[in-house]
Amino acid sequence: MYEKTLAEQSQMLAKGECSSSELTAHYLDRIARLDGELNSLISVSADAATASAAAADAKRASKGDSPLLGVPMVHKDIFCVEGGRTTCGSRMLENFHAPYTATVVNKLNDAGMVMLGKANMDEFAMGSSNENSYFGGVKNPWQQNCVPGGSSGGSAALVAARLAPMATGTDTGGSIRQPAAFCGLTGIKPTYGRVSRYGMIAFASSLDQAGPLAITAEDCAMVLQAMAGFDERDSTSSTQSVPDFTANLDKSIDGLKIGVPEEYFSQGLDDAVATQVRAALTEYEKLGAKLVSVSLPNQSLCIPAYYVVAPAEASSNLSRFDGVRFGYRCENPVDLEDLYTRSRGEGFGAEVKRRILIGTYALSAGYYDAYYLKAQQVRRLISDDFDNAFKEVDVIAGPTTPTPAFESGAKTDDPVAMYLNDLYTVSANLCGLPAISMPCGDVNGLPVGLQLTGQYFDEARLLHAAHRYQQATDWHTRMPAGIE
Amino acid sequence: MSWETVIGLEIHAQLATRSKIFSGASTAFGAEPNTQASAVDLGLPGVLPVVNAGVVEMAVRFALATDAHITQRSQFARKNYFYPDLPKGYQISQMALPIVGEGAVTVSLPDGSEKTINITRAHLEEDAGKSVHDLFPDKTGIDLNRAGTPLLEIVSEPDMRSAEEAVAYARYIHALVRYIEICDGNMQEGSFRCDANISVRPSGQSEFGTRAEIKNLNSFRFLERAILFEVERQIELLEDGHEVVQETRLYDSEKDETRSMRSKEEANDYRYFPDPDLPPLVVEDAFIEQVRSNMPELPKVRRTRFIEQYKLTPTDADTLMADRATAEYFEAVLDGQKFAPKLAANWIIGELSGRLNKENCDIEHASVQPSRMAQLLARIEDGTISGKIGKQVFDEMWGNDASADDVIEKKGLKQITDTSAIEAMIDEVIAANPSQVAEYQGGKEKLLSFFVGAVMKASKGKANPGQLNQILREKLKSS
Structure with missing residues (x-):
């Protein structure tokens, strides 16, 4: 059953070809067999999942008809779930049990999804390789x-x-799209404000957005449908109405104008990746889309601006982890200063500390104007670039990442090399635009991702374009070897 | 050398909302520690602030009451610092774009003159929690009930030149915020507290001297004492050839002195930046107009009206205006009555206030409410009783619900206006004091009051004073 997409499983459940309990048991068994090696989950909640699956089956019997009813899933361990622990990949929250549940979790619960466990992640969502997890x-x-x-x-x-x-997943600078690209999946970061941030542990509040990672664009559309919408508990969530993301998926994309920024194909991009991405664009032309060359002149400023704004907000957001009320507290502090410095020194990992230091510096008196304020101004310029480009085109296409997945340890000693992974992804966060990554090729057995960026609240168009590509290609159906 | 004092005040008025500024938790005072702290107030990970619409309305009221500019797109900012009673490691406040901009108030000084004090700004912010140092040996407790309580910080220009002016301004703002019902003004519970920025400079110099900031003054007396001490301290330093250090100081009311808390060098770098969890706070024109239409009559408007409509002296008007409840009591007493407003003013300022003070009671809970007070004053006005007997009747009315007429009737306090009865009493007194009569007739007219007193005593205070005086004079002349 595991090779089926979410949409296919939804159909099977609806037709009674399998039960949620069977599906859930199937995945729990796979997790038990395969995750010892992968380490993709921080916690597995087998009992709770079994109970939710039984409840979903009961609901199905009494005419429950949500398309997600009984479908198993996993939450990134950044979403608070009452009754279990939420670690955010950090020693700081190793034993943290939130007395509330994130809106995203509530919404997917309400849709009848069955949570199998919580996924591993870089500590406080800071990283591009998952090597920063406690x-x-x-x-x-x-x-x-x-x-x-x-x-x-x-x-x-x-x-x-x-x-x-x-x-x-959550995406602050590419954290859904880049791993989706590295692992051959489809992942969408919605427009800022589309999905509630309530109960999602903050990294950089003005950039963070939650979204799904799945096998196909259609699967993402189904899940995003349930995740999206205004939440009175998040003042930055949008009151924009949520369209039906699946309604027009099968329609033609004839005439779709795809912008191709020259800046995305210049320095830093792996040749093999470039070749695959260009091939994907050619495929789009075959589907009736029109390629238009566009320019994003401030593209080179994205990484510098992002690595000021995100750490600045993080330095403030992470101040609450002080060892006073919850989370990790050092042994036998001698005074308040000692409590703070050792609790935070011992509770946070190296990358988190690095970003807190960068952010604190960027906001300091005397540096604020030169760093934080300047970065916000650059952010405006980048946003203007996209606004201009969108006068000409419907979506903007390019590679999701400059290279395919790299070897573990290859960039751990070089933070800047690591940050350059986010070269093509951070702009969508800086501008608040929606962006999707889908598999579009293969370089030496490793998947390559194609990214489409859309206008504000235009997720439907991204999902539609991705779905049409996936109807015509089979990159998304490929699976890694050895996962039987 | 003579010195000039320069003072600016930062007043923290706790806004009278039932729930907190960014969460639904209660703001009630005095609950068990940490029972009124929600996940938002505790700064738990993942939770987000949502602005309580009530605080926005209150800030707009304040702006309207001080003729201040309203920032229609104001912004919340984070003030970052670590302290155990600050759960998030930052306080949500307003920095670059406060909701209330420049305004001004005109205050009356004790010598009868007026002075305009300019207000720089007023911004919304959340209060911190409280560290409890005396509950556990060797440990500090944290009570977060107060964390997230809404505050309006009202910042004045350095326009005050004496402790007296500072106190007059603080009292004005204190009365104002209660008038417009945005703050209960309870200083013991910390609902209204001041920080004073104080400096001195040689008279005639235009630049300001180096200032010290005295934090957390929670009574007008402490405000006055702290300023007086601090001014003297600074003058002494300067006259001895030292410099004033820019620093934060605390006032110790037991020792009546200010002490250094931290210097400028030790001050935090608060790393203010716009709070990304809160979009700009937008105040629409329609909202402002709605708030305007619900505003109570402002003190300055009411004062003018009291003087013109009721012919009160400015001093009486100010006294009645000291709080809104007193002013409303006054107008309620006058409602539909014919007696002079001055009579009501005198009774409220005199007898009623005295009684309330003695019983430590506020006017809303006065035993004699306006309708019964009006009955009493009507009986004085129509001559049924004298003003002096009125005080006796008032005392009899306090603590029960008897009407003035009942008390007058039951106690037989009705004024004697029967001329023959008064004459009889006068005759008796004249007959009993022949030598004083002779002295009076010999020119010692001061003795008249002796006779008045004696007759009044004989009538148990009930003789009509006017009649008594007139008949007595005639009888003394002719006897």
């Missing part, structure tokens, strides 16, 4: 010596290994 690295199922990407590395690895048909 709970250990995650292996890429395509090649186990490679990283699955990050920060939603666990979510991507487990769906790639078919330990669940779908997992949630």
